[in-house]
Amino acid sequence: MFATYLTIGLTIYVILLFIIYFQSKDYKINSLWLLFLSIILTPIVGFIILFFTDKKNILDIVYYKCPSCKMQYTEWNDCCPSCQKNGENISLRAIRFKSV
Numbered sequence: 001m002f003a004t005y006l007t008i009g010l011t012i013y014v015i016l017l018f019i020i021y022f023q024s025k026d027y028k029i030n031s032l033w034l035l036f037l038s039i040i041l042t043p044i045v046g047f048i049i050l051f052f053t054d055k056k057n058i059l060d061i062v063y064y065k066c067p068s069c070k071m072q073y074t075e076w077n078d079c080c081p082s083c084q085k086n087g088e089n090i091s092l093r094a095i096r097f098k099s100v
């Protein structure tokens with residue numbers, strides 16, 4: 001019974017470490033250093049450190065692309081205005097990319 005709890009606990013611990021490690025990539029902090037700290041001082045400390053750390057200046061761009069005519073738009077429309085002129089209602093797809 002104890003071994004089961006230990007396994008569940010360790011699994012949660014490792015999952016939390018993974019979350020911290022990948023979250024920290026968006027922050028102005030060394031990911032490996034934070035991972036190391038989180039292993040020793042529990043992931044809770046890692047989350048607290050992340051909370052007080054500034055985020056990197058990430059450019060978060062969303063644009064909308066028509067899957068049919070490949071036109072790109074910066075604003076959301078229910079359907080592609082270009083295709084609508086031809087009588088087709090094709091919904092746009094949101095495309096998002098991030099860069100530092």
Ligand SMILES: [Zn+2]
Nearest residue numbers: 066069080083
């Ligand atoms: Zn279109």
